[in-house]
Amino acid sequence: MSNYVLSTFRFRVDWEGTKIGFQEVSGFSFEHDVISYEHGAMAESVPMKSPGKPKYGEITLKSGMFANDEDSMNWFNAIKTDDEARRNITITMLNAKLEPVIVWEVRKAWVKKLDPASLKAGSSEAAIETMTLCNEGYTQKMV
Numbered sequence: 642m643s644n645y646v647l648s649t650f651r652f653r654v655d656w657e658g659t660k661i662g663f664q665e666v667s668g669f670s671f672e673h674d675v676i677s678y679e680h681g682a683m684a685e686s687v688p689m690k691s692p693g694k695p696k697y698g699e700i701t702l703k704s705g706m707f708a709n710d711e712d713s714m715n716w717f718n719a720i721k722t723d724d725e726a727r728r729n730i731t732i733t734m735l736n737a738k739l740e741p742v743i744v745w746e747v748r749k750a751w752v753k754k755l756d757p758a759s760l761k762a763g764s765s766e767a768a769i770e771t772m773t774l775c776n777e778g779y780t781q782k783m784v
Contacts, residue, residue: 647734647736647742647743648737651734651735651736651737651739652666652732652733652734652735653732653733654666654702654730654731654732654733655730655731655732655733656728656729656731656750657729657730662704662705663702663703663704664703664704664705664769665701665702665703666700666701666702666703666732667700667701668698668699668700668701668773669698669700669745669779669781670696670697670698671695671696671697671698671781672695672696672697672698673692673693673694673695673696674692674693674694674695674696675690675691675692676690676691676692676693677689677690678690678691695778697776697777697778697779699753699773699774699775699776700730700732700747700750700773700774700776701771701772701773701774702771702772702774703769703770703771703772704769704770704772705767705768705769705770706757706758706768706769706770713752713755713770713772714755716728716751716752717752717755717772720751720752726751727749727750727751728749728750728751729746729747729748729749729750730746730750730774730776731744731745731746731747732744732745732747733745741784742783742784743781743782743783743784744781744782744784745779745780745781745782746779746780746782747774747776747778747779748776748777748778748779749777750774750775750776751774751775751776752772752773752774753773753774753775754771754772754773755770755771755772755773756770756771756772756773757770758770
C-alpha cells in the first residue's frame with residue numbers, strides 16, 4: 642500500500658480512440674439495491690437483507706468549449722437515431738509521472754444531457770460545457 646494520497650487533477654478521458662481534455666469528471670458511484678426478506682418463522686421482526694442488482698451513477702464531464710468543435714453535440718444527436726452511437730469510455734487517473742493509477746472502464750455510455758456554457762455579459766470566464774452520461778455500468782481497476 643502506498644503512503645500518499647492520490648491527487649485528482651491529473652486524468653485522461655478516452656472515448657473509443659479520441660482522447661479529450663476535460664476539466665472535471667464526477668458521478669462515479671457504486672450501489673446495490675437491497676432485497677429484504679421476512680418469513681413467518683423469524684424470531685425477530687427484523688428482515689434479512691441481501692445485495693440485489695448493482696446500480697452505477699451517471700457520469701458528469703465538464704470541458705471547455707472550442708470553436709468548430711461539435712463532437713459532443715453530434716454524439717448527443719446520433720443517439721436519437723442510432724443505438725450503435727453508445728461508446729465505451731476509459732477514464733484514467735494519473736500520478737505525478739503521468740502513469741495510470743486507477744482506470745474506470747465505462748460500458749455503453751450515451752449523452753443524457755448536454756448543457757452548453759452559461760452566457761454572462763461582463764464576465765471573462767471560459768465557456769464550460771457539461772455533459773451527463775448514462776451507462777450500463779463500469780469497473781474500477783487499480784493499476
